[in-house]
Amino acid sequence: MSTAASLTAARKPAWTPWADPAARPYVRLQNIVKRYGAHAAIDELSLDIFQGEFFALLGPSGCGKSTLLRMLAGFTEPTSGRILLDGEDVAAVPPYRRPVNMMFQSYALFPHMTVEDNIAFGLKQDGVARAEIRARVDEVVQMVQLGPFVKRKPHQLSGGQCQRVALARSLVKRPKLLLLDEPLGALDKKLREQTQFELMDIRAKLGMTFVIVTHDQAEAMTMASRIAVMDHGRIVQVGTPAELYEYPETRYVAGFLGDVNLLEGRVVDNADGLVAVESPHGGRLAVRSHGEVLPGSQAWVAVRPEKLSLSTASPATDVANSVSGRVWDIGYLGNLSVYHVRLDSGQTLVSVQTNQTRLIERPIGWDDRVYLSWDPHAAVLLTH
Amino acid sequence: MLTRFNAFNAVSLALGIAFLHLPIALLVVFSFNESKLVTVWGGFSLKWYGALLHNEALLGAAWVSLKVAVTSSTLATVLGTLAGLALARYPRFAGRALFAGMVSAPLVMPEVITGLALLLTFVGLSLDRGFTTITLAHVTFTMCFVTMVVKARLAGFDRSVEEAAMDLGCSPFKTFFVITLPLIAPAVASGWLLAFTLSLDDLVISSFTTGPGATTLPMLIYSQARLGVNPQINAVSTLLLGVISAAVLLATVLETRANRRRERETAAA
Known part of the structure; x- marks a missing residue:
């Protein structure tokens, strides 16, 4: 706990678009409601995320964080409310037409395809030229160090390698917004900590906007530029890791982070x-x-x-x-x-x-x- | 727990197998009989198999059976797979329970009733009875077997794989063909083989829905056997048995391999 806190303290918060009233949010969620029968999984939720952020949705299971992520991906439609992506309302746009990619918690690799074909799949759907597919697949394969495994099928890989394939596959299309659903949940502790820093480096290198869902507060604090703490379909508090840790507004937030x-x-x-x-x-x-x-x-x-x-x-x-x-x-x-x-x-x-x-x-x-x-x-x- | 194999087990196994398969074994053995008498062993011979090649009626019936089986099992596979998808994928739709019951009803429906009902339908529609009506009838009663196999495979299917494909820009329609279908292909293939064998050896429903010029192999065997058993019938039955055993074996192998692969995949994930 204290290690994560000192890391965020060491980061100089020079870049704070959320504090600038003139800055235009990249992702805007406005009054989002998602009802399943009488139960509201998301309840009047509004949130702004800025370009280049590593934004974490943090909360216990059932708090609505995964539903929110699936809405950004397009798998779930809000009952009401607007989702603006780069100024455009995408609430009704199906997942296969959104400039958004997702890394799934279960990795969801295509078991009948090699690592290479898994990664190239998204580019093929867009009709990218064969030579360019080659080059871009090679590039991400290098980035996630999967070189020796490209000809293998998913069942021949370890859990950590599968995680890298899933990451590479979601990065290769260079989406405006990358969604990560508990991306490190299945890894052991050492590998998880190492991968946290790799994800931060990759985000910085590609300049994309990342939204991550996690229930692990240390993970959120290590990686995120800002964190939204969620409970019962609402956002309880949004802030930088240090703000949330040092200035919690409720007992729930104080107890959830550390x-x-x-x-x-x-x-x-x-x-x-x-x-x-x-x-x-x-x-x-x-x-x-x-x-x-x-x-x-x-x-x-x-x-x-x-x-x-x-x-x-x-x-x-x-x-x-x-x-x-x-x-x-x-x-x-x-x-x-x-x-x-x-x-x-x-x-x-x-x-x-x-x-x-x-x-x-x-x-x-x-x-x-x-x-x-x-x-x-x-x-x-x-x-x- | 492993129990030692003892005399009691051996005897019960032998009795069970004999009870199930002795009649079939006799048929196979006597198909290689030199003698024309069906119950007297006169030495080994392949002459009845040779005679088959010159039996126009038998060859014709075999050809009809094969055409019916291939056509009907292919149609049944398409329809059965779609029904299986609907049942596995849409947990709630109006009339789902009714649909599920109706899809599996032919599994338990007496064949005589299915046959009679189909006959009445075809007469009512003034369809000329023959190859088409037999084929349609076979689609009706074999489809449910395909549905069962496909539905079982889809029950353990990780849907996030399809979502991942759509997330990467693949339309739902294309996702079905490049992701879903390849992954359920073993189940679809074994459903086809099952439908094929059921169609190949059906007698009752075929008899109800047939017409002039469309005599299937089981129908011919049955009518000839009533006139007195001819050793040629033994030979053709043995061949039919071989084809069906091979198909069932292949279906089993496909399913087992798919299951094993799935276990490996889940173990790796």
Whole structure:
């Protein structure tokens, strides 16, 4: 988790068309509704995606993200709403006439064709000249390193190789928009992480717009320029990975991207953006907030586990936020240690500490009384 | 669990096989009989097979049977495949249950009734009975077998493959011919072979729908056997048996190979 967060932090957000009101969106979804009987799979959804983005639709299964992707591909028609692609309404255009290609979750390779024929299939449909087909197939085969396998049939390939064929096949037509449906879901962890970076490189090299569907938040955070977090057919929040991680707007988003500690309480004071929350779990807590919060309203103070500092000594009295409890569980991950601290109120907080020295003997052990403290800037105030 | 092969198993297997196949074995054996008497072994000979070549009536009937079988099984395969597609692909349409029931009804329908119904239809339409009516009748009762085989194959079909083809710019019509059909070809071929063998050995429905000049091989064998068994009949029956066994074997091999390939593909994916 923290590795993905540091990666996005390292990326300089110099290119932000979504922040520019004059920029024209490349893909516009306007008030999309998709109903199956009484159930709305997509509910009044609007979204803008800009050219060159690597856009991620993130959410649990059944949240409507795949339905949305299938609408962009043309396999599902919205019940109402408009889909604009480069200014043109494509809601009624069938998939075989859209300048959009999709990489399927199951890869959907043609089992009766060789790797070469699979990749060349789309170009053949467009009546591209034989010599050009050759050249363009060779080019993508190089890009995804499938050279030695072009004469093989899909059943003679490994899962990772099939994934590359599916990618090559969807890239070869150089679509305006490439849709990726859980493209890395079937790969093992090492290969998945390696492929994430390859996908980012390929996108940058070809300058296409990518829309990816995933339920894996680390994957979305690593690759995406922006992420739309979805739930029950709606978009809950759209933002860059860092925005979503550091400034979630709801408990759902905070909990979906990474781990979070939530301390429930009531707002007692709001002065110059410094909000005081009275919580049964830790007394009076201070948190920075720029939103409108009324004293007396219910609120949650959300703090990420890595932003809590842990010590056995009682912190100085000028520390804004401090709670104490007993160490309940310790998880040792090599680079990190995860401490589960049970507060006197009964709630458990999670604190992640980097292991900066080699641990022979733990400085903090089970049942030790510890103090967790954090800065008002490190926490976020959530009202729903 | 593997059980040892013991005397009990051996005896039951032998009895079962004898019960099923002894009459057929006798027919085959006596087709190579030197003697003209059907029940007395007079030594090995191929003379009855030789005599077949000069039996105009038998050769003519065999030719009619072959033409009917090829034409009707081809038509039945086209119609049966389309019906199988409709049943497998459209889980809900008005009258689906009725359609599914009606497609498979000929599987259990008494042949006499099918034959009589067809005869009444042809008479009602004032169709001249003969080659055409037999062929149409055979299409009617063999189509359902093709539908069953094709439907079973489509049940395990990954539709995203077709979607991928359309996504890459292939029209739905063309997708059927370049993606769907090649992938279900083994099932279609074994459906054709099944329809072919059913048509080749049908007697009841053919008898109802035939007319002058259109005598099929089973009809000829039956009428001659009533006049007294001629060893030539044994010989021609043996040949018919050979053709049908070969067709069924081929259909089985096609299906098994397709199944194995599918297993390999799913294992790889």
